[in-house]
Amino acid sequence: MKYRQTRLQVGELATGQALNVPIFDFDGRDKTAPNVFIQANVHGAEVQGNAVIFQLMSLLETYDILGDIRILPLANPLGINQKSGEFTLGRFDPITGMNWNREYQAPVIELAQWFERHQALDDAALIKAYRQELVNICLQGLDNEWGLSTGKRLALNLQALAHEADIVLDLHTGPKSCKHLYCPEYDIKAARYFSIPYTLVIPNEFGGAMDESIFCPWWQLSDFLKCQGRNLDVPISAFTLELGSQEHIDLAEALNDAKGILAYLSHRGVIKEKLTPQVMPRYACYLKHYKKYHAPLSGLVEYKAPLGKVLPEGQVLANILRLDLYGTEQVLTPLTLNQTCVPILHFASASVHQGTELYKVMTQVFELSFLI
Amino acid sequence: MKYRQTRLQVGELATGQALNVPIFDFDGRDKTAPNVFIQANVHGAEVQGNAVIFQLMSLLETYDILGDIRILPLANPLGINQKSGEFTLGRFDPITGMNWNREYQAPVIELAQWFERHQALDDAALIKAYRQELVNICLQGLDNEWGLSTGKRLALNLQALAHEADIVLDLHTGPKSCKHLYCPEYDIKAARYFSIPYTLVIPNEFGGAMDESIFCPWWQLSDFLKCQGRNLDVPISAFTLELGSQEHIDLAEALNDAKGILAYLSHRGVIKEKLTPQVMPRYACYLKHYKKYHAPLSGLVEYKAPLGKVLPEGQVLANILRLDLYGTEQVLTPLTLNQTCVPILHFASASVHQGTELYKVMTQVFELSFLI
Amino acid sequence: MKYRQTRLQVGELATGQALNVPIFDFDGRDKTAPNVFIQANVHGAEVQGNAVIFQLMSLLETYDILGDIRILPLANPLGINQKSGEFTLGRFDPITGMNWNREYQAPVIELAQWFERHQALDDAALIKAYRQELVNICLQGLDNEWGLSTGKRLALNLQALAHEADIVLDLHTGPKSCKHLYCPEYDIKAARYFSIPYTLVIPNEFGGAMDESIFCPWWQLSDFLKCQGRNLDVPISAFTLELGSQEHIDLAEALNDAKGILAYLSHRGVIKEKLTPQVMPRYACYLKHYKKYHAPLSGLVEYKAPLGKVLPEGQVLANILRLDLYGTEQVLTPLTLNQTCVPILHFASASVHQGTELYKVMTQVFELSFLI
Amino acid sequence: MKYRQTRLQVGELATGQALNVPIFDFDGRDKTAPNVFIQANVHGAEVQGNAVIFQLMSLLETYDILGDIRILPLANPLGINQKSGEFTLGRFDPITGMNWNREYQAPVIELAQWFERHQALDDAALIKAYRQELVNICLQGLDNEWGLSTGKRLALNLQALAHEADIVLDLHTGPKSCKHLYCPEYDIKAARYFSIPYTLVIPNEFGGAMDESIFCPWWQLSDFLKCQGRNLDVPISAFTLELGSQEHIDLAEALNDAKGILAYLSHRGVIKEKLTPQVMPRYACYLKHYKKYHAPLSGLVEYKAPLGKVLPEGQVLANILRLDLYGTEQVLTPLTLNQTCVPILHFASASVHQGTELYKVMTQVFELSFLI
Structure with a gap:
């Protein structure tokens, strides 16, 4: 067993039951390798990501893991357990209508001020300081005298963990859907590694989703520094993978997608083994x-x-x-x-x-x- | 155009809008031929029956129709329009939880008394009198000083019409399902005509469904008369056809099922043309x-x-x-x-x-x- | 602290979380005193019974308890936690529409056969044997090769415990409601003790509710024995208390109702202290x-x-x-x-x-x- | 009868039924008097506004009406008819989770360009042109090659009508609530007329609600013109009245609120009669x-x-x-x-x-x- 299992409490039901998300931590042996955060099933009906995680974790047990990998399946217990008729009412909070994947927050950082205080730092130290800032903002958001909504609490708990990673993968599905990838434009080369034929190329605009909440602040920092004459590539990768249709589990297909994720992690040096991405035509369009x-x-x-x-x-x-x-x-x-x-x-x-x-x-x- | 379109009011929404079911009447030219009642979509998510009706009505326009055929697609407007999340919450009343297909009623007829009053009648007159009794009980049920529930009102309106027919087809689907037929044991030969591979052989027990509400009282009458030494075959046929999966429309498959229905109607002399049922293996099991x-x-x-x-x-x-x-x-x-x-x-x-x-x-x- | 707290597992959510009901056991010091089973909130929105239990348990800590008292608040965790919009969708299973208070079972006991095997027993032994039979039927129902529905599992788990008691109180509320009591006709004198102005006098007919599932088999036994020339008063009491409106907690009113319950328990000798029922006009009507x-x-x-x-x-x-x-x-x-x-x-x-x-x-x- | 009744089609249900909103038009006899748009029940459970409209229309029949008054009760038939359990799931679209009162649109008008083209106009003509622009943008929004969502279609249909009015009242309620008024800061004096003790003073920020969608573009125009050295008071008034609790009808209280609305309309010269506002303490706080x-x-x-x-x-x-x-x-x-x-x-x-x-x-x- 190469991992530790813990859990994250993200809420509490009316009867008093804690809402917990299981966390699986695979420790890498090379602390210079990028670390990874993967979550699935934030939308309650989009269960296939869990099957992909099942296959991925099974495969990881046989690989030489360099970077830390943290995996959270079943990331929204309230959404997953909420039925409405025969189906899972999992896209939004049944009480408020709020989409579970629109509650992540865009940190308000006054970049000019922040950079003034940190400009003496080298790139690595700058990245570390900025990351800490992002995590802190989430933690401060969780500690609010007026409380916070069920969805905001879930989102900030997950986002605080995700900000600690270099690579963030958020596993979703469509309603009835073919596989597609949301990929920020600066990171478009990553789209060659996953087993996903269609890619949406997305701009630096925040709409509330997990992937955006992770890369937007770094992209803004990178753009800001460029104006200041300092070059810093966005050091963070964040993608939403849409792995087929909701209300559907297919373990064979999940294995295929797990291998695609591994091909990307191999490319990034998270695992030592060299894996070749699947040969397939890949297409894209701009989000607009x-x-x-x-x-x-x-x-x-x-x-x-x-x-x-x-x-x-x-x-x-x-x-x-x-x-x-x-x-x-x-x-x-x-x-x-x-x-x-x-x-x-x-x-x-x-x-x-x-x-x-x-x-x-x-x-x-x-x-x-x-x-x- | 060989039919007349009218409508049946089955309820009223909170805003005051009438809930209407469209009725299509194809008049037969031979008043001795059996007449037919077909309805679809009493469970709101089970839409495929409407596609079958679409194909059936299109085909009927080209046939020589002997018996009257009355067709009610979209038979439960409240259930069809009630969404819950992305899906149709159509199996039960969202307010009461009551299954829309369990509100038909078993008429309480004291058979010994009733027969004493009608025993002088010949079979045809006896059937006519009994049918009138069944219709009247529904109409009386609709006129209740304490009112009646939304589901009971819908059911009694439909049942009153269905009792007037010799052949009643209630078109449903399962959740994810292959085609199957609910067929009363006395009428098992009918299962050879539909394009349906699996048949449930059902006993003379009333559980609230449309088909049972139609054939049970006649089956009871037939059994009662047998005890009295008079032989009367059950003169009524009623089936529930489960035509695949809910939340799914397939016009090609619907054409196939429409032809199966026509093969049965041909066998019963409702249309003049002779149609051969599809050659296919057909299997059955008892409901128990x-x-x-x-x-x-x-x-x-x-x-x-x-x-x-x-x-x-x-x-x-x-x-x-x-x-x-x-x-x-x-x-x-x-x-x-x-x-x-x-x-x-x-x-x-x-x-x-x-x-x-x-x-x-x-x-x-x-x-x-x-x-x- | 005069009680022990344990819990009853009644199901499991999709994410794997166990559904547990808390159990509080107050042990009585006189094993000849009647023992009591109280549950609340089987309908998810009907929360006031929990407030009554809170007040009742607080009061019990100061009394001399003779009979065992078992109390299950929050008895339906799935129903309580299931929101639909702002409100609790607690009357029925959101998947099946099945009313949570209609899944208890009427045991099928062939009384003539059963009595033939047990007629030599004296009344106390007969009661003990019959009670064991009732409990066993519930336990057998829980062990079914085809599994059992979510609602049936909850109901049989609760019913198995309730059959062990001499007095069963099921705490409900109406939607918007004044207080009223469901009381079986044979036990009508009990209605004088609770703080409830209106009583429904109910006959020996089983409709699926908890109270009926408890008293009907005993009432049937009593009636059967009378035909056999043996007199056995129904040795069991079971009531449904409707304590006002759903979606409402009022601790002051709850104290009032807790005292009413104590007045009844005092009358029955479950606590040693003599409590006088509230003086108030009490009215009734037959269920019909x-x-x-x-x-x-x-x-x-x-x-x-x-x-x-x-x-x-x-x-x-x-x-x-x-x-x-x-x-x-x-x-x-x-x-x-x-x-x-x-x-x-x-x-x-x-x-x-x-x-x-x-x-x-x-x-x-x-x-x-x-x-x- | 002093009014005409027509209707506005705002959508279509799955069964084909048109979703219509009733419109009542009371014609004023003085075309210089301000005209009024009143709607109620955009959130499906917030029914009390209809009762207020009932009382208001009854009263209006006895008054001398100067300005045109257009009234739309039951403004969201889909939301009103959508039950979920016993209650009305009326705050958001059950399919998308989208709040029905967040779909109005803020017109994107490039004010500098627009004013350049219209600066020669006097105030009255300028207002007329700007109003036409606002209406046109709504109508263009309704004519979209990619279609538009159910909620957007409803919102734009209502907004297009509301932009034609000088005074817009949107009648809502809270969940369990005392009466309160959303009032833009520029129009704070209006709060003295309604029978509402608490007022929220709101800034010039658009959040998707009806009132904001009406006054924001005018407030922006006014601010813009001020920068250009031209003074134009915001010529439009728009308020959201929160008239107590949802799921509640009280005709006596509705009469009280209807009189408050009339007091405001009297103050504005929409009716000729002089009505005194209710004497009561009125309090306020800023939205922040x-x-x-x-x-x-x-x-x-x-x-x-x-x-x-x-x-x-x-x-x-x-x-x-x-x-x-x-x-x-x-x-x-x-x-x-x-x-x-x-x-x-x-x-x-x-x-x-x-x-x-x-x-x-x-x-x-x-x-x-x-x-x-």
């Missing part, structure tokens, strides 16, 4: 070209466009069936787009009110090699 | 051998056993993954049964509390031809 | 005269009739406001009954679909002294 | 001093602090009851604040997870007359 398509009318939905395949302009994305309009042309409405796209995910249910987010599609897709 | 398997422990579920295939004794039904127990043997528990079965449906979510109904399986399965 | 009034139309509801007060025939129970019908007479509909009643509880929300159970009212109410 | 107090621990809650009354420092806000900790000091934890405050609202349920927003309290409260 990633489009939500909302149901223009209500009805029953036959999802037609396969996920992860090019859908030429004008071809059918989905059919909307409206039995109340039988006998008219509106009984069956094929939905099409007037541009070529790659559908990445679609809604989970087969009946929709008007306005439901039906598909998310990549437009202006390019091969990743063009960017790299 | 249809078993619910509840999760013996909680965790994440990898569903392994394919639906509609024989699963030999001891083979894996599902794996339960428990990341909190990583490092112990309990991290992955394969679930097996100690008898051969055919898994028919499984739970819709990939994470379960202890006790969740994980699979429903047929045991003691036999080829339908043995029974027929 | 307890009526559910369903909303005859939908709309917004102004609840007008005070709970626990006589409402003369024709006076306004509630107003239904329908803004969509402003300008017509239907904008405001006063609802009335054509008989005098006592409204006991009403629905919790101020907007209703047609058919919502709006009020429950006692009709044909009489002073309890007439019955006793 | 309005504090959310989150449950520091989980448990059952006895709410102690009365709403709308000063709670001195150190006095009990609520008690947290934890039966699992009976026998320790933690069984009952009184929650206190270390500053004086006025509790304005508290959470609706009596059991809470850690982090639940338990109370919202005003701190640094002052008499409104100090500000005015």
